């Protein structure tokens with residue numbers, strides 16, 4: 001038989017025993033593709049809606065056809081095969097209802113890849129393929145307790161980043177404070193103690209503004225030795241976790257800790273004195289509270305932050321937004337500016353990114369930077385020497 005002619009498609013069949021209509025995947029020669037058909041039945045039995053089962057089938061069948069056509073055995077899949085399949089999906093325009101063919105949207109490409117990865121997850125669990133795919137084409141991700149994680153939090157298995165559609169192709173490079181003078185001006189700026197501490201904290205830790213506003217005083221372990229606080233981590237650091245939220249801010253997911261330099265410890269001490277002067281002993285567990293205007297003692301809101309950064313921008317004559325401090329810190333870590341250079345994975349952990357892909361936007365800007373720095377000079381390895 002000519003393998004190029006063999007294609008798979010989703011069809012409907014009627015079970016003779018019950019008369020029920022079921023979805024099957026069959027070849028152009030009329031043979032049922034056993035494993036994928038079992039998978040569709042499994043999905044239906046697991047409570048997936050008929051529409052979902054149909055959509056999965058419609059997206060898996062072309063993959064099986066492509067595997068055969070490109071001389072692959074779908075049972076022996078490797079990550080690179082699936083990345084190639086993704087490229088094929090991206091490259092195949094869909095015929096739009098109106099107008100001509102148009103490129104697939106990232107969300108559509110994602111849905112196509114999800115169908116295939118879900119199929120392999122099942123195939124692995126059903127011992128249809130070798131149990132070697134876990135971690136290779138999908139990985140476990142912890143979803144913290146909350147809206148998506150339920151009461152206990154849960155572990156979800158998601159496609160590895162290589163198999164996810166790239167949504168950030170048109171995303172502009174992260175905006176950071178590139179000028180050393182502007183950074184120095186920001187750090188020298190005369191501010192009230194609380195504001196000084198907030199800026200220092202964001203600048204030196206790269207925290208998201210929402211995470212900073214959600215910090216509790218008990219999350220700040222600013223001693224050299226923190227065992228008295230029940231913490232084994234040595235040196236000043238903060239814990240970033242989801243606290244009960246009082247001010248509309250929320251820390252994203254999970255828990256991480258971030259070391260802080262002495263400067264941040266000192267500005268926190270200044271802020272504590274100021275807070276004590278204005279509020280006396282107050283019970284608000286939040287680190288950031290209102291001190292200067294109405295509703296003194298209430299947790300600081302995002303609106304208050306916007307206000308502050310508006311004033312800061314005027315003072316340093318350049319527009320500074322809270323998130324720019326995060327971009328700036330990430331860039332400084334990766335490039336080793338005023339700090340030892342850190343690798344991508346360390347920066348990922350410090351920033352609290354779930355995947356390397358999010359962190360790699362900063363690596364990309366570093367690559368641009370290197371290219372610019374190299375300019376027209378000859379590249380290493382292009383001369384007489386063989387060194388690398």
Ligand SMILES: [Zn+2]
Nearest residue numbers: 221226231233
């Ligand atoms: Zn600690």
